[in-house]
Amino acid sequence: MIDLSLQSRMNTILFHDLGEIEYGKAWDLQEKLMQKGLQIKAERHNHPTKEIELRTQNFLLFCKHPSVYTLGKSGHMENLLVSDSRLKELQVSFYKTNRGGDITYHGPGQIVGYPILDLEYFFTDLGKYMRSLEEVIIRVLKSYDIEAGRLPGSTGVWLDAGTPRARKICAMGVRCSRWITIHGFALNVNTDLKYFDYIVPCGIKDKSVTSLALELGQIVDEDEVANRLKYEFSQVFEAKIVTYNKLFDED
Numbered sequence: 592m593i594d595l596s597l598q599s600r601m602n603t604i605l606f607h608d609l610g611e612i613e614y615g616k617a618w619d620l621q622e623k624l625m626q627k628g629l630q631i632k633a634e635r636h637n638h639p640t641k642e643i644e645l646r647t648q649n650f651l652l653f654c655k656h657p658s659v660y661t662l663g664k665s666g667h668m669e670n671l672l673v674s675d676s677r678l679k680e681l682q683v684s685f686y687k688t689n690r691g692g693d694i695t696y697h698g699p700g701q702i703v704g705y706p707i708l709d710l711e712y713f714f715t716d717l718g719k720y721m722r723s724l725e726e727v728i729i730r731v732l733k734s735y736d737i738e739a740g741r742l743p744g745s746t747g748v749w750l751d752a753g754t755p756r757a758r759k760i761c762a763m764g765v766r767c768s769r770w771i772t773i774h775g776f777a778l779n780v781n782t783d784l785k786y787f788d789y790i791v792p793c794g795i796k797d798k799s800v801t802s803l804a805l806e807l808g809q810i811v812d813e814d815e816v817a818n819r820l821k822y823e824f825s826q827v828f829e830a831k832i833v834t835y836n837k838l839f840d841e842d
Contacts, residue, residue, distance in 0.1 A: 602712070604828070605835035606821060609654035614661065614686055614697060617654055617705065621773040624650060624707045628771045632709075647771070650707040651824060651832060653817055656697040659684040660790060663692035663764050670694045670791035683786065690774035692746065692764030693794030700781035700802070702817055706824075710770040713828060717767055721746055723827050724776055728761045730823040731778075731816065737806055745795060750806065758801040762793055778820070780804060780813050 609617060628647040635645040660671060660683060670693055671685070678685055683698075697703055710720060725741055728748040732739040739760065742752040748761040761778045779802035787800045803811045825832045 602828075602830045604649045604651050604706075604708070604825070604830045604832045606651045606653070606832045607835050608817070609652055611655045611657065614656045614659045614684060617652070617656070617703075618686070618688065621652070621705055621707060625768060625771050625773050628707070628709055629769055632769055632771075647709040647712075649709060649712065649830070650705075650835075651821070652705040652707070653820070654703050654705070655699060655701065656703060657684070658682060658696070658698040658786060659686060660694060660696055661686045661688050661690075662694045663688060663690050665691060666693035667794060670794050671789070672791065673789045677789075681786070681789070683789075688764075688774070690764040690766050692762070694790050695762040695764070695777060695793060696782075696786045696790060697777055698782060698786055700783060700804075700813070701777050701779055702813060702820065703775070703777045704820065704824075705775040706772055708772050708828075710767070710772065713830075715770055717765075720767075720772065721763065721765070724763055724765075725761075727820065727823045727827050728776065728778060730827070731819045732760070732803070734819055734823075735803065735807065735811075737803070745793070747793065750801060758799040759792065759795075760801050760803070760806070778803070778816070780811050780816050 631645050631647045638645065725748050729739045739748050739750055740752045742749045742757060747759050747763050749757055749759050751757050761776055763776045765772050765774045779800065781804045782802045784800055784802060792800055803816065821832050
């Protein structure tokens with residue numbers, strides 16, 4: 592499926608833009624890439640002299656999803672505030688997932704990033720990984736003259752954190768197995784925020800959400816945001832990001 596010779600250095604991350612893709616298909620792809628990595632790691636453990644040939648690859652996938660609510664493995668169904676019939680009326684899908692965190696919304700106008708990284712090539716510290724993802728977003732927002740930060744005890748990126756006006760602009764949740772990660776972050780760019788009214792976002796009551804467009808008072812070029820995300824990701828993770836367009840073998 593994937594040419595392992597493409598990654599000659601451990602600090603290379605292969606970037607692929609999936610475009611608009613149904614959530615389940617993107618999740619399935621992540622799982623397949625994770626399983627491929629786990630197989631390589633198991634084989635490397637059994638054949639330690641072949642470490643160079645059996646190097647796992649690192650990916651950064653960007654995409655946009657049709658409207659969907661996703662519930663993390665530690666989430667609570669009561670944070671979904673509407674019935675199944677209302678979901679159908681809203682034309683919003685729903686998935687229970689294996690990522691961390693509670694419930695969130697994905698939809699048009701949002702940039703979703705799925706890093707599939709082998710953290711053994713970076714750092715084996717999941718907390719540091721989450722803070723690093725947050726740092727990427729914080730830097731991107733700063734490039735738009737928006738000061739963002741962290742809210743203690745709440746993963747993600749916030750504006751006016753620690754004040755009554757605290758509002759989340761980027762949600763995060765991951766899964767990690769043998770230091771290989773899937774899932775990731777969702778940055779609200781031009782997102783229609785009304786869909787957050789039907790959930791308790793991330794299970795946190797009395798906190799609102801926002802978007803880049805709302806904060807700037809204008810529609811934002813999503814391609815430009817994506818480019819800034821890639822750049823800051825490469826800086827924070829000290830990696831070279833290489834565009835890789837052939838993610839699948841052709842039938």
